[in-house]
Amino acid sequence: MKYMKKISMNSRNFKFIKVNGTDLSYRVERRNVKYPRLEFKAGELLAILPKNWKDETSVLEDKMDWIRKKHAEIQGGIDKIKTQGKGANSLLILGDFFEFRGDGPLEIDFDEKWVKYDYSNQNHLKRLTNILKKKLLYEIEQAAGEYNGKFGVKFNRIFVRRQRTRWGSCSSNGNLSFNFWLICLPRELIRYVVCHEVLHLKENRHGKAFWEIVDREFKNYKQFEKNLFEYWSFIQEYFRSSIPSSFVSQLSQNY
Numbered sequence: 001m002k003y004m005k006k007i008s009m010n011s012r013n014f015k016f017i018k019v020n021g022t023d024l025s026y027r028v029e030r031r032n033v034k035y036p037r038l039e040f041k042a043g044e045l046l047a048i049l050p051k052n053w054k055d056e057t058s059v060l061e062d063k064m065d066w067i068r069k070k071h072a073e074i075q076g077g078i079d080k081i082k083t084q085g086k087g088a089n090s091l092l093i094l095g096d097f098f099e100f101r102g103d104g105p106l107e108i109d110f111d112e113k114w115v116k117y118d119y120s121n122q123n124h125l126k127r128l129t130n131i132l133k134k135k136l137l138y139e140i141e142q143a144a145g146e147y148n149g150k151f152g153v154k155f156n157r158i159f160v161r162r163q164r165t166r167w168g169s170c171s172s173n174g175n176l177s178f179n180f181w182l183i184c185l186p187r188e189l190i191r192y193v194v195c196h197e198v199l200h201l202k203e204n205r206h207g208k209a210f211w212e213i214v215d216r217e218f219k220n221y222k223q224f225e226k227n228l229f230e231y232w233s234f235i236q237e238y239f240r241s242s243i244p245s246s247f248v249s250q251l252s253q254n255y
C-alpha cells in the first residue's frame with residue numbers, strides 16, 4: 001500500500017499550496033479549454049489550464065478566497081464524521097463506527113456493531129471485504145428494485161467496485177455500478193445514490209426534470225448532497241494518509 005501510494009503520488013504530479021495553515025495538494029491538468037478554472041473534485045483541488053497557459057500561479061492567487069472557503073468546508077466535513085469515531089481502527093459501516101474488539105477469528109456483528117479481525121492478515125481482509133460487499137449489494141438491490149418500480153424502468157445488472165472518482169454510474173445498456181465505499185454511508189444516503197443512478201435510466205441528463213424527481217423523493221436533497229460530499233472527503237483523507245490501521249487503507253490493499 002505504502003509503495004503504491006508513492007508511485008501514484010509521483011505519477012499524478014501533486015504540488016502543494018498553503019491554505020488555512022496547512023499544505024493542500026493540487027494537480028494541474030492541461031485541456032482544450034478557453035479559460036483556466038479550478039475544481040474541487042473528490043475533495044482534491046484540480047487546476048485546469050488551457051494548453052498555452054503559462055502556469056497555475058495567477059489562477060490560484062485570484063481564487064484564493066474560494067479555495068480557502070472550499071477547503072474549510074471539506075475539513076469541517078471530515079472532522080464532523082471523525083468525532084463520531086472512537087479510534088483509527090473502528091470501521092465505518094452503514095454510517096456507524098463499529099467497535100474493534102481485537103484480533104482473533106474474523107467475526108462481525110451488524111446488530112451490536114462490533115468487529116473482530118487481524119488487520120495484518122490478508123485472508124481476514126479479503127473475507128471482510130467480501131462480507132461488506134455482499135451487505136452493500138443487498139442494500140443497493142433493495143433500493144434499486146424499489147426505484148425500478150417507481151420510475152417504471154428496468155436496470156440490467158448491478159456491479160460493486162472500488163472506485164476513486166465517484167459514488168456510482170449508469171451505462172447506456174442499463175448496468176449500474178456503485179462504489180464499494182458506499183458501505184461507509186448511512187442507509188438513507190445509499191438509497192439516495194441508488195435513486196440517482198436508477199433515475200438516469202429515465203432521465204439521461206442532470207436537467208430540471210431530473211432534479212424535480214429527486215426533490216420529490218428526497219425533500220432535503222441538497223442536504224443529502226452535502227452529506228455525500230462530507231463522507232467523500234472523509235474517505236479521501238484516509239486514501240491520502242497512510243494511517244496503517246485505518247479502515248480504508250486496510251481494505252484498499254488490493255486496490
Ligand SMILES: [Zn+2]
Pocket residue numbers: 196200206
Ligand atoms: Zn448523475
